[in-house]
Amino acid sequence: MISGQVGETPKSKFSLTKILRENSRAQGFFLISPTNIYLFLLVVLPLILVTGLSFLSRGTYGQVEFTLNFSNYTRLFDPLYGKVMLFSLGVGVGTTVICILIGYPLAYFLAHAPIKQRSLLLFLILLPFWTNFIIRIFAWMIILRSGGILDSILQWLHITQGPLNLLYTPTAVMIGMVYEFLPFMVLPLYTSLEKIENSLLEAAADLGAPPYKAFLRVTLPLSVPGMIAGTILTFIPAMGMFVVPDILGGAKTILIGNVIRNQFLTARDWPFGAAASMVLMLMTMILTLYYTRKAGFGEELLV
Amino acid sequence: MSEKKPSLWLRAYSISVYGLIYAPILILIVFSFNTQKLNIRWEGFTLDWYKVLFNDSRILLATRNTLIIAFISTLVATIIGTMAALAMHRYRFPLYNLSETVMYIPIVIPEVVMGISLLVFFVMINFTLGLTTITLSHIAFNIPFVALVVRARLHGYDKAIDEAAMDLGANELTTFWRVTLPTIMPGVLSGAMLALTLSLDDYVITYFTAGPGSTTLPLRVFSMVKTAVTPEINALSTIWVLIIFILLVIGQISQKKKA
Amino acid sequence: MKSEHAVEFKDIIKIFPTPEGGQVNAVDHVSITIEHGEFFSLLGPSGCGKTTSLRLMAGFEWPTSGTVYINGQKMGRMPPYLRPVNTVFQNYALFQHMNVYQNVAFGLEMEKVPKGEISRRVGEALEMVKLPGMVKRKPKQLSGGQQQRIALARALVKRPEVLLLDEPLGALDLKLRKEMQLELKALQEQVGITFIYVTHDQEEALTMSNRIAVMSKGRALQIGSSVEIYERPNCKFVADFIGETNFLTGIVKAVDKDRVVVELAKPKQEIIGLAVGELFVGQSVAISIRPEKVYLVDDDGKQEIKVKPNENQLKGRVAATAYIGSDTRVVLELADGVQMKVWEQNAISTLDPEAYYSTGDSVFIVVPHENTLILPEESQ
Numbered sequence: 010m011i012s013g014q015v016g017e018t019p020k021s022k023f024s025l026t027k028i029l030r031e032n033s034r035a036q037g038f039f040l041i042s043p044t045n046i047y048l049f050l051l052v053v054l055p056l057i058l059v060t061g062l063s064f065l066s067r068g069t070y071g072q073v074e075f076t077l078n079f080s081n082y083t084r085l086f087d088p089l090y091g092k093v094m095l096f097s098l099g100v101g102v103g104t105t106v107i108c109i110l111i112g113y114p115l116a117y118f119l120a121h122a123p124i125k126q127r128s129l130l131l132f133l134i135l136l137p138f139w140t141n142f143i144i145r146i147f148a149w150m151i152i153l154r155s156g157g158i159l160d161s162i163l164q165w166l167h168i169t170q171g172p173l174n175l176l177y178t179p180t181a182v183m184i185g186m187v188y189e190f191l192p193f194m195v196l197p198l199y200t201s202l203e204k205i206e207n208s209l210l211e212a213a214a215d216l217g218a219p220p221y222k223a224f225l226r227v228t229l230p231l232s233v234p235g236m237i238a239g240t241i242l243t244f245i246p247a248m249g250m251f252v253v254p255d256i257l258g259g260a261k262t263i264l265i266g267n268v269i270r271n272q273f274l275t276a277r278d279w280p281f282g283a284a285a286s287m288v289l290m291l292m293t294m295i296l297t298l299y300y301t302r303k304a305g306f307g308e309e310l311l312v
Numbered sequence: 313m314s315e316k317k318p319s320l321w322l323r324a325y326s327i328s329v330y331g332l333i334y335a336p337i338l339i340l341i342v343f344s345f346n347t348q349k350l351n352i353r354w355e356g357f358t359l360d361w362y363k364v365l366f367n368d369s370r371i372l373l374a375t376r377n378t379l380i381i382a383f384i385s386t387l388v389a390t391i392i393g394t395m396a397a398l399a400m401h402r403y404r405f406p407l408y409n410l411s412e413t414v415m416y417i418p419i420v421i422p423e424v425v426m427g428i429s430l431l432v433f434f435v436m437i438n439f440t441l442g443l444t445t446i447t448l449s450h451i452a453f454n455i456p457f458v459a460l461v462v463r464a465r466l467h468g469y470d471k472a473i474d475e476a477a478m479d480l481g482a483n484e485l486t487t488f489w490r491v492t493l494p495t496i497m498p499g500v501l502s503g504a505m506l507a508l509t510l511s512l513d514d515y516v517i518t519y520f521t522a523g524p525g526s527t528t529l530p531l532r533v534f535s536m537v538k539t540a541v542t543p544e545i546n547a548l549s550t551i552w553v554l555i556i557f558i559l560l561v562i563g564q565i566s567q568k569k570k571a
Numbered sequence: 572m573k574s575e576h577a578v579e580f581k582d583i584i585k586i587f588p589t590p591e592g593g594q595v596n597a598v599d600h601v602s603i604t605i606e607h608g609e610f611f612s613l614l615g616p617s618g619c620g621k622t623t624s625l626r627l628m629a630g631f632e633w634p635t636s637g638t639v640y641i642n643g644q645k646m647g648r649m650p651p652y653l654r655p656v657n658t659v660f661q662n663y664a665l666f667q668h669m670n671v672y673q674n675v676a677f678g679l680e681m682e683k684v685p686k687g688e689i690s691r692r693v694g695e696a697l698e699m700v701k702l703p704g705m706v707k708r709k710p711k712q713l714s715g716g717q718q719q720r721i722a723l724a725r726a727l728v729k730r731p732e733v734l735l736l737d738e739p740l741g742a743l744d745l746k747l748r749k750e751m752q753l754e755l756k757a758l759q760e761q762v763g764i765t766f767i768y769v770t771h772d773q774e775e776a777l778t779m780s781n782r783i784a785v786m787s788k789g790r791a792l793q794i795g796s797s798v799e800i801y802e803r804p805n806c807k808f809v810a811d812f813i814g815e816t817n818f819l820t821g822i823v824k825a826v827d828k829d830r831v832v833v834e835l836a837k838p839k840q841e842i843i844g845l846a847v848g849e850l851f852v853g854q855s856v857a858i859s860i861r862p863e864k865v866y867l868v869d870d871d872g873k874q875e876i877k878v879k880p881n882e883n884q885l886k887g888r889v890a891a892t893a894y895i896g897s898d899t900r901v902v903l904e905l906a907d908g909v910q911m912k913v914w915e916q917n918a919i920s921t922l923d924p925e926a927y928y929s930t931g932d933s934v935f936i937v938v939p940h941e942n943t944l945i946l947p948e949e950s951q
Contacts, residue, residue, distance in 0.1 A: 030650065037399045037405035040403070047455065051451075052414070058432050114326070118323065140337070141549075144549040148336030150541075151336075245420070246422065256534075266422070290425045470664065473667075475651070475658070479657055480652070491666055495667065
């Protein structure tokens, strides 16, 4: 706030407050120090430990032995775990794509809703997602179980005859994931679409474009930033998910997140779990850092 | 094209999507009053499950823990996060870029990874897992979110008012307390709200940093879902949804009043 | 205890780093003394250092070198809240979360003035700025002009030795601005404290000030009264920035005390003018002739006319005229493509078209020597 180097100072002892008062860089550093210290200890340091851990080995009783071991990483790409990785990738991609397909028309609807209704509609979309997500996944468990509500309705409508046994299948997991991540796709898309000015579409029409062409050549490209933001907010967490597969997928459907969880809690092969975490983290961080360096975080969505 | 009404198809589609979003929750609520235990068919109306809920000591304990953790972690994270936001908004200090990157890490890494890294850390320094470790972990992921929100709100802050306060005789501390803080308070509260929500709802990170005997509501719900599935969960869910709903409505109304 | 000067700058330099990585002297070897009770303006274009100078007085910046004195006391690195000066900010900087009363009372609270006295003085201050009833209002409920007065009241209520005003009227519309100029001037005379006023509007500065410092690129080019600045600018920049003028270029041929003979480049002729500062033979100079300080004489086909011994004459054709009512603005074209603006007062009320110049008329331009200022290209 105040800068300068030379001149008389009022009579004051040499003290921390004097340095802080006169040096704006010191003020800034002082304010960010608690954050830096705290996050270094509880985020950076632990991550470094995990990185190191990923190169060590598991002892016979589940403890960590300090022998260098690269097989943790190679194990991740063998048929068993390789399948899991591919499946996770597939779930991530699938969730994102389905969310875009389902969410785009909804975002479009919201962006063109009369302004008075808009905040109410947005509020209504957000409302369910302020409730705890385990509860919501549990709700789907009730609906999807054999003999449950979905089965009852479908049989009542004579679409199916017997129970569908949807629970504990990949399909159930996908349903849960899409349900979970839909608002993370709808909101950025809405923001992007809302910013498109009427005059652009009027100009397209004026120049002879029928509505579907105007959509393809004007609206769609301009909504790409929103799609990218939504993809980041969906794809990355989706890959690391383990709650949804755990509840809706049972033992058969496993993602990387489940692998990591198991290694740390049941199988007790911490180094292997650490390696799996590193791979997951690398996959997601590369994407995120690349995108946010270009386009920021969308903090405006949080305000 | 905002004047053109969305086509009928679009409206029908959107309404169905809204319906699908709300359906699971409504079903949950309805079945909380069901006499049948298994959440399959409707048998009769009862409030029994709510009675069971209120007598469930484990739930009550979990609720108490959740609230304490949320409150403490929100308080600490809000203070530290606001300081960070002010620092990043106003000053150029050494290690600026590094600090910014580190601050964003908890937001971008998958929760699982953060969870296990905290577990590894606490075990390595021989810190017993319990409510304290949960709270410390919550503070860690709350700080960046608070900082993010407050920083966004600091855009367009007129630093002339701070100068005016100093010009009128207020020293740096008084200026902060009487002028800066009141002015940024809406943003700070916004950040605190976000932190509170994140803490109340957190499952993954809490899962890895909780010790035996220290349980929070999300953890309890999860284990109930996996083991003893009774409509007690429905009752809990219903109440939870209701509370959130009321709080949000209050929030919306008070926002409208201020405008 | 009052010492000689209200504010003094002793060879102040203030250096800022530029975004490209270099440095700029925002204030470059500036020395000014401002007396008690003066209305003193810092005038200049954007980036000239006037606002930085004000902030150095207020304590929001500290000099890179040089000393700031307020009331004879060295300021050094004293922070703003310890200085006996108060500022009225350009965008008012009112505290939005406080009402008018709390805003105005703030400074008194900081002085730990007892509540009863605060109440009384706030009332007085609001009366002084003619907004007595506004105490409960919040700033965003007030108009721009009203906010500005509250900002003024908030500063004045503390009875500072010196009041610093940073382009306070910039955001107001023209009519309101003119009104406020008169009010501020009257207020200053009534209260009697030193006002230091930053503006880029030279008309505003001329109207309100006792003395003006004209600044450009961090330097104080000339300090003087409105009359001194206008009638005797000490360099080309000042002559150009204040009011309107015509410039010719030439080389000094002879110097006789304050009279100078100059060989003009265009049109090719000699003129005699009043030297501002020390000039030497062979020096490249600018000749400043203000448009209202000449008179025109009809051509009548002559090559030359008889002028008084202390007058210059130039010859030209009328290129354009603009009838303003009180005067006629004539644009003349002289030999070699040189243009001159002349303002002829319409002293006689007549409808006779012959009395007014029209395009194509051939005229002589007569300029007394004292109205022909010979200026160095740069300030000394």
